[in-house]
Amino acid sequence: xxxxxxxxxxxxxxxxxxxxxxxxxxxxxxxxxxxxxxxxxxxxxxxxxxxxxxxxxxxxxxxxxxxxxxxxxxxxxxxxxxxxxxxxxxxxxxxxxxxxxxxxxxxxxxxxxxxxxxxxxxxxxxxxxxxxxxxxxxxxxxxxxxxxxxxxxxxxxxxxxxxxxxxxxxxxxxxxxxxxxxxxxxxxxxxxxxxxxxxxx
Numbered sequence: 001x002x003x004x005x006x007x008x009x010x011x012x013x014x015x016x017x018x019x020x021x022x023x024x025x026x027x028x029x030x031x032x033x034x035x036x037x038x039x040x041x042x043x044x045x046x047x048x049x050x051x052x053x054x055x056x057x058x059x060x061x062x063x064x065x066x067x068x069x070x071x072x073x074x075x076x077x078x079x080x081x082x083x084x085x086x087x088x089x090x091x092x093x094x095x096x097x098x099x100x101x102x103x104x105x106x107x108x109x110x111x112x113x114x115x116x117x118x119x120x121x122x123x124x125x126x127x128x129x130x131x132x133x134x135x136x137x138x139x140x141x142x143x144x145x146x147x148x149x150x151x152x153x154x155x156x157x158x159x160x161x162x163x164x165x166x167x168x169x170x171x172x173x174x175x176x177x178x179x180x181x182x183x184x185x186x187x188x189x190x191x192x193x194x195x196x197x198x199x200x201x
Contacts, residue, residue, distance in 0.1 A: 004049070005029070005031050006021070006051075031046040043069065043076060048076045049119065053079065056082075085103045101124065146173040150174065150189055150190070152193075157170075174186075
């Protein structure tokens with residue numbers, strides 16, 4: 001049996017997931033949570049194999065929730081079920097510890113396939129983001145931060161002042177970002193950041 005937990009801020013989606021997953025013969029739903037505190041309690045006491053997670057839990061960002069789950073001794077495999085399927089959202093979640101990302105508008109079979117897939121040790125992501133995921137994982141947290149600021153049009157000096165770092169340090173981060181993402185210049189970097197959702201238009 002696969003022990004499944006559900007974390008979703010909304011009552012009706014939680015109920016629908018519980019009813020649907022409970023009908024799958026090899027699944028047993030061990031509990032549900034509406035916020036991060038309930039989720040921690042659920043994982044500690046329910047000891048699920050797989051967590052189906054709505055990333056929009058109250059007062060917590062997706063990466064914060066995933067980091068908290070990943071740090072737990074009995075951390076389950078995490079299947080994120082979300083509306084936001086922008087490549088950057090997916091890449092950030094996967095880099096933060098998610099094992100699968102499923103579009104909540106997808107057919108129900110996709111969720112079942114993802115649960116079975118992560119139990120086999122697979123990582124499930126939407127088509128077309130594999131290269132971005134590799135690039136995102138290659139960037140350090142500081143490089144991601146610098147890239148977002150560069151993508152918003154900030155100069156190296158402005159970024160250095162904002163982060164209280166030397167301009168030369170920002171220059172180094174910029175060079176590493178361009179090399180890791182195989183970009184040529186700031187114009188390429190800005191287009192990349194906008195295209196993949198790091199910054200808005």
